[in-house]
Amino acid sequence: MEHTEEHAHHIVQPRTYFIIYVMLLILMAATILAAQIDLGALNNVIAMGIAVVKALLVILFFMQVKYSSKVTWLWAAIGFLWLFILFGALSDYMTREWITVFGW
Amino acid sequence: MSVEAAEVHGHHGPPHLCHQFQDMEQQNDSYVIGMWTFLVTEIMFFGALFLCYVVYRGMNPAVFVEAHHHLEIAKGATNTVVLLTSSFTMAMTVYYAQMANRNRQLVFLAVTILLAFVFLGIKGLEWYKKWEDHHVPGPNFSYVREGLPAESGAGAANTSALNAGAAPGEGSMAAKNTVEPIFAQKAELFFSLYFAMTGLHALHIIIGIGIMGVMWLMLLFRHPAVDYHMPIEMAGLYWHFVDIVWIFLFPLFYLIPGKG
Numbered sequence: 001m002e003h004t005e006e007h008a009h010h011i012v013q014p015r016t017y018f019i020i021y022v023m024l025l026i027l028m029a030a031t032i033l034a035a036q037i038d039l040g041a042l043n044n045v046i047a048m049g050i051a052v053v054k055a056l057l058v059i060l061f062f063m064q065v066k067y068s069s070k071v072t073w074l075w076a077a078i079g080f081l082w083l084f085i086l087f088g089a090l091s092d093y094m095t096r097e098w099i100t101v102f103g104w
Numbered sequence: 105m106s107v108e109a110a111e112v113h114g115h116h117g118p119p120h121l122c123h124q125f126q127d128m129e130q131q132n133d134s135y136v137i138g139m140w141t142f143l144v145t146e147i148m149f150f151g152a153l154f155l156c157y158v159v160y161r162g163m164n165p166a167v168f169v170e171a172h173h174h175l176e177i178a179k180g181a182t183n184t185v186v187l188l189t190s191s192f193t194m195a196m197t198v199y200y201a202q203m204a205n206r207n208r209q210l211v212f213l214a215v216t217i218l219l220a221f222v223f224l225g226i227k228g229l230e231w232y233k234k235w236e237d238h239h240v241p242g243p244n245f246s247y248v249r250e251g252l253p254a255e256s257g258a259g260a261a262n263t264s265a266l267n268a269g270a271a272p273g274e275g276s277m278a279a280k281n282t283v284e285p286i287f288a289q290k291a292e293l294f295f296s297l298y299f300a301m302t303g304l305h306a307l308h309i310i311i312g313i314g315i316m317g318v319m320w321l322m323l324l325f326r327h328p329a330v331d332y333h334m335p336i337e338m339a340g341l342y343w344h345f346v347d348i349v350w351i352f353l354f355p356l357f358y359l360i361p362g363k364g
Contacts, residue, residue, distance in 0.1 A: 011202045012195070021192035028184050028354075032177070035359035043361030054351045062195045062344045064337075072136050079144035083151045093159050 010067035020061045027054050120332040135334045139341045150349055153301050157356060160293055167290040169362040170249070174239060175298070176230060180358035183226050184350065190219035191347040194316075198340040201333035206323060209336065213320050216343070220313045227306055234295070241296045247288040298357055305353060308346045315339050 031050040035043060060066040065076050118128050125131035161168045193216045200208035231240075238246040319339050322330045329335055 012199065014196060014199055017192060017195045017199065021188065021195075024188045024191075025185065028181070028188065031355055031359065032181060035355070035361055038361065040361075047355040047359055047361070051352050051355055055348045058191065058344050058348050058351070062191055062347075063341055064198075068136060069133050071133060072140060075137050075140040075144070079140065079147045082144065083147055086148065086151050087155055087158070089155060090158065093162065 010064070012061065012064060012067065016061060020057050024054055024057060027057075120334075132334060135338060136341070139338045143341065143345050146345060150301075150304070153297070153304065154352065154356075157297050157301065160297065161360075164290045164293070165362065167287060168294050169360050171247075171291045171294040172357060172360040174234075174237065175358050176233070177358050179226050179230050180354055183223050184354050186219050186223045186226065187347050187350050190216045190223070191344055193219065194340050194343045198333070198337050201330075201336035204331070204333070206326075210320065210323050213316055213323065213336075217313055217316050217320065220309050220316070224306060224309055224313075227302065227309075231299075234299075239295050241292045241299065245288075245292050245295070247291040249287065301353055302357070305346070305349050308349070312339075312343050312346055315342060 027050050031047055034046045034050070037043075039046070059076060063076075065072055121128055121131060125134065193212045197209050197212040197216060200212060234240055238244050316339055319330060319336060322335075
């Protein structure tokens with residue numbers, strides 16, 4: 001196994017960090033503005049969508065996962081897979097009222 | 105392979121290479137994966153609270169919409185800017201750690217720590233307001249709906265639930281009970297989640313200040329461990345994680361859509 005051929009430690013440049021920072025601020029302004037307009041359930045989708053994009057920007061660039069080894073990629077992604085499984089508990093709460101059970 | 109390994113494992117390798125690693129690349133990967141393993145446990149830790157939040161908001165949408173109007177968006181937004189800025193300055197600290205520029209590291213890390221204190225200060229002002237408004241869950245909790253008289257917290261609400269069968273007009277307690285007490289209980293639930301989640305997040309900020317403070321002192325006193333950039337990078341990963349948690353907390357508590 002040739003470990004030497006793997007990427008050298010990548011140094012992210014300040015310019016990249018600054019661009020990401022400005023994008024994060026713009027997205028924050030967008031999420032506040034979007035919340036002022038009543039779009040019903042779509043509001044939640046927009047707010048969480050923007051939050052996910054912001055989190056991805058932070059993870060990929062500030063936390064440098066984009067430039068990290070594949071193992072790091074896998075590890076970071078799996079963290080959110082566990083979270084997804086945890087939120088599987090919602091399938092219980094969301095389906096409870098589908099069937100009427102006497103005594104509940 | 106064995107010849108190469110023997111060479112690397114000798115005393116002539118890079119100064120920060122520990123003997124159990126083949127090379128710096130492998131050692132750095134171990135740092136990052138170890139830190140991410142910790143962060144995964146943190147994701148689960150906060151994840152359980154986020155799940156609670158989703159379940160209870162799903163059960164009481166109207167209460168959450170109304171109660172969230174008591175939070176100040178301006179302060180929440182200011183804190184978001186403060187924390188995003190601190191994440192940026194932390195990223196710059198890591199950059200200068202990689203460039204082995206000690207002075208710039210000291211400057212950017214100090215700014216990051218300062219911003220962390222600013223965040224806590226603003227949070228403190230918000231919590232103080234909640235304390236004054238009796239919005240801290242517990243025996244002193246009381247919730248006033250606009251145009252309606254004050255309602256007491258869970259303790260009193262439980263009593264009122266017991267008294268629900270009593271004829272109306274039996275003293276002031278009973279009169280108070282005519283205003284749906286369950287609403288105050290549910291508002292208390294909202295504030296419980298608010299304090300649990302922003303409180304746990306603030307605890308992470310405080311721990312972050314501790315970690316960054318130690319790093320800063322180590323840099324100041326030229327501790328050999330911080331000649332190597334990985335410790336600062338790990339502190340950075342932790343700090344960015346704290347930022348990500350806030351990225352979700354802010355819209356979930358301050359920007360709940362709907363009429364109420």
